[in-house]
Amino acid sequence: MIWIDTVLQGILLGGLYALFAAGLSLVFGIMRLVNLAHGDLIVMGAYLILVLVTLLGLPPFAALLIAMPVMFCLGWGLQKFLLNRTLGDDILPPLLVTFGLSVVLQNALLETFSADSQRLPTDALTTASLQVGPIALGVMPLLTFASAVLVIVGLNQLFYRTSLGRAFRATSDDAVTASLMGIRPANIFATATGIALVIVTIAALYLGLRANFDPNIGPARLIYAFEAVIIGGLGSLWGTLAGGIIIGVAQTVGAAVNPEWQILSGHIAFLIVLLVRPRGLFPRAND
Amino acid sequence: MITRRSLLRTTAATGLTMAAGSLAAPAIAQGARIRLGYVSPQSGPLAAFSEADKFIIDGFLASEAGAEFEVIVKDSQSNPNRAAEVAKELIIDDEIDMMLVASTPETTNPVATTCEAEQIPVISTVAPWQPWFIGQQGNPGEPGSWRPFDYSFHFFWGLEDVISVFTAMWNQLDTNKQVGGLFPNDGDGNAWGDPNVGFPQPLAAQGYGLTDPGRYQNLTDDFSAQINAFKQADCDIVTGVPIPPDFTTFWTQAKQQGFAPKAASIGKAILFPQAVEALGDQGHNLSSEVWWSPTHPFASSLTGASAGDLATGYMAATGKQWTQPIGFAHALFEMAADVMGRVEDSRDPDEVAAAIAATQLNSIVGRLAFDGSGLPPFAAANIAKTPLVGGQWRLRGDGGYDLVIVDNSDHPDIPVGGTMEAIS
Numbered sequence: 001m002i003w004i005d006t007v008l009q010g011i012l013l014g015g016l017y018a019l020f021a022a023g024l025s026l027v028f029g030i031m032r033l034v035n036l037a038h039g040d041l042i043v044m045g046a047y048l049i050l051v052l053v054t055l056l057g058l059p060p061f062a063a064l065l066i067a068m069p070v071m072f073c074l075g076w077g078l079q080k081f082l083l084n085r086t087l088g089d090d091i092l093p094p095l096l097v098t099f100g101l102s103v104v105l106q107n108a109l110l111e112t113f114s115a116d117s118q119r120l121p122t123d124a125l126t127t128a129s130l131q132v133g134p135i136a137l138g139v140m141p142l143l144t145f146a147s148a149v150l151v152i153v154g155l156n157q158l159f160y161r162t163s164l165g166r167a168f169r170a171t172s173d174d175a176v177t178a179s180l181m182g183i184r185p186a187n188i189f190a191t192a193t194g195i196a197l198v199i200v201t202i203a204a205l206y207l208g209l210r211a212n213f214d215p216n217i218g219p220a221r222l223i224y225a226f227e228a229v230i231i232g233g234l235g236s237l238w239g240t241l242a243g244g245i246i247i248g249v250a251q252t253v254g255a256a257v258n259p260e261w262q263i264l265s266g267h268i269a270f271l272i273v274l275l276v277r278p279r280g281l282f283p284r285a286n287d
Numbered sequence: 288m289i290t291r292r293s294l295l296r297t298t299a300a301t302g303l304t305m306a307a308g309s310l311a312a313p314a315i316a317q318g319a320r321i322r323l324g325y326v327s328p329q330s331g332p333l334a335a336f337s338e339a340d341k342f343i344i345d346g347f348l349a350s351e352a353g354a355e356f357e358v359i360v361k362d363s364q365s366n367p368n369r370a371a372e373v374a375k376e377l378i379i380d381d382e383i384d385m386m387l388v389a390s391t392p393e394t395t396n397p398v399a400t401t402c403e404a405e406q407i408p409v410i411s412t413v414a415p416w417q418p419w420f421i422g423q424q425g426n427p428g429e430p431g432s433w434r435p436f437d438y439s440f441h442f443f444w445g446l447e448d449v450i451s452v453f454t455a456m457w458n459q460l461d462t463n464k465q466v467g468g469l470f471p472n473d474g475d476g477n478a479w480g481d482p483n484v485g486f487p488q489p490l491a492a493q494g495y496g497l498t499d500p501g502r503y504q505n506l507t508d509d510f511s512a513q514i515n516a517f518k519q520a521d522c523d524i525v526t527g528v529p530i531p532p533d534f535t536t537f538w539t540q541a542k543q544q545g546f547a548p549k550a551a552s553i554g555k556a557i558l559f560p561q562a563v564e565a566l567g568d569q570g571h572n573l574s575s576e577v578w579w580s581p582t583h584p585f586a587s588s589l590t591g592a593s594a595g596d597l598a599t600g601y602m603a604a605t606g607k608q609w610t611q612p613i614g615f616a617h618a619l620f621e622m623a624a625d626v627m628g629r630v631e632d633s634r635d636p637d638e639v640a641a642a643i644a645a646t647q648l649n650s651i652v653g654r655l656a657f658d659g660s661g662l663p664p665f666a667a668a669n670i671a672k673t674p675l676v677g678g679q680w681r682l683r684g685d686g687g688y689d690l691v692i693v694d695n696s697d698h699p700d701i702p703v704g705g706t707m708e709a710i711s
Contacts, residue, residue: 115332
């Protein structure tokens with residue numbers, strides 16, 4: 001019974017990792033931009049929600065609704081005025097710029113909010129659980145997982161059902177040809193980063209409800225997001241969810257054997273997938 | 288008979304306005320002010336330890352004895368390499384006479400090691416003495432090779448005190464004596480879980496069973512494995528030394544998964560009120576070691592202020608709740624003033640080191656003397672132990688928490704504010 005519990009907890013943990021990864025996957029898939037500041041943007045989102053909660057006295061889920069459009073505009077501006085200038089044949093400039101952005105964000109947060117660890121205000125929901133037979137599943141992890149699935153479903157609908165999605169896919173496949181068809185890649189990229197930051201805000205909400213955060217905690221979250229994206233395969237959103245779940249289950253199963261193995265087994269699962277399927281489990285296209 | 292030392296102390300304590308400097312401290316009389324270097328983690332993950340630094344240093348410089356000093360403050364950025372680097376800068380560029388350093392082995396050890404190598408006297412605090420002393424040895428695994436230091440001195444408590452305090456608190460409750468251990472794979476976690484110097488032996492000796500699932504990495508997102516192990520062993524008690532985010536994750540998951548111990552005595556993670564507040568209303572009756580509080584019956588040798596006065600002053604000046612490092616930061620500067628009041632030449636490291644070793648100071652954290660009491664012989668020359676008691680966080684009506692001392696069996700002179708309560 002403990003094994004079933006372990007795997008279930010791992011799947012739920014995978015939902016959190018998939019949420020961390022979805023925004024990264026989107027940006028990576030459309031413009032091959034590796035955003036090293038992704039983890040810090042999540043932490044920034046958490047602080048934004050915290051500010052709204054404390055200033056306006058809103059419950060965290062209501063604050064999320066205000067934070068999402070703010071973060072969208074921020075992402076749009078960030079891409080339009082900063083990251084677009086770094087995109088080109090060379091992959092190094094965007095890496096360096098986002099790395100620098102990560103350092104700037106951490107220190108700006110440290111200056112503004114101090115190093116105190118913070119947490120979004122919690123209520124009975126945080127510790128509530130659902131009894132399924134002998135296994136207790138937390139309501140909050142279940143919500144996290146459901147949100148991850150919803151985000152992935154929503155992104156897939158956007159990608160394959162709307163004209164914006166068509167523009168995303170076209171730009172991703174060949175930006176030059178797409179621009180001949182009247183699409184402005186710069187604007188498409190900006191919209192994509194805006195949407196990515198909306199997902200980042202959702203991830204930030206669950207991060208802030210689950211545990212403490214402080215300005216320095218971002219990079220530690222980035223690595224799992226990366227691994228989930230790579231395991232899933234470039235550009236595959238369902239693959240990202242699968243990648244998150246694989247890392248989550250590998251971690252909880254590893255920890256059940258010995259807690260020393262927890263983090264390591266997640267990384268080992270990642271390496272095994274890379275060995276067997278170097279392009280990830282569900283690569284979208286052959287590029 | 289009036290000695291230099293007693294005169295400095297009296298003038299400082301009573302706040303006499305006479306220009307006592309030249310009489311009190313010959314070292315000071317040479318014109319230049321005594322230069323103190325101070326390293327602490329003012330930014331980064333450990334920054335909460337140093338929040339009171341500015342308040343303490345401003346208070347010290349404004350005091351009678353403090354006027355003779357210049358304090359050069361450096362930030363370790365919570366990074367051991369950076370700590371060693373700024374220590375070197377202080378010694379070589381700023382030509383300090385003595386180093387002060389505080390907060391966690393990650394800060395104290397690199398600074399003390401640098402000072403020892405450069406032959407600059409250093410006083411350090413806020414790190415249990417085992418990781419400080421043993422961690423700086425060439426071969427920490429070989430007790431026979433451990434050597435005392437010539438210029439490095441440290442005052443704080445040790446693991447034996449924390450074990451004694453925790454078991455005394457648990458003995459107040461009716462439990463099945465099964466303890467679950469949450470020990471991370473870092474300096475503190477490895478020391479606490481170590482089969483020789485850590486929790487396992489003393490717990491077994493007192494009839495407690497310890498379930499230790501193993502060392503986990505810091506910033507772990509899931510504690511199901513530990514929770515399942517503790518549930519299987521039917522643990523009534525949880526202890527350990529996790530970092531704050533990990534304890535929040537653990538405690539939230541434990542509640543979600545129906546694991547409800549009667550006592551949780553946690554080091555490090557719930558030291559600061561902000562970290563307990565992060566748990567919402569789930570932090571009520573969590574217990575922790577208490578090294579200093581406003582109710583400790585000690586007073587400053589510099590200003591005569593009691594522990595309560597110092598905490599009140601801090602809260603009035605900053606609007607923040609008092610924290611435990613305040614007392615120890617103040618005591619560091621008490622030591623500096625006391626030591627420099629007893630030397631002829633502050634620039635002579637051997638004389639200063641000898642003066643530190645001879646310290647007999649009633650400070651705001653208790654009596655400080657390097658007489659080896661309560662210590663094994665190898666550490667006796669370099670370490671002074673301070674008293675440790677146990678406390679519980681109690682939820683206030685407004686959502687904040689107060690730290691209430693609930694066990695003083697090792698140090699009955701420190702008053703208790705209540706008795707140990709089980710977590711409901």
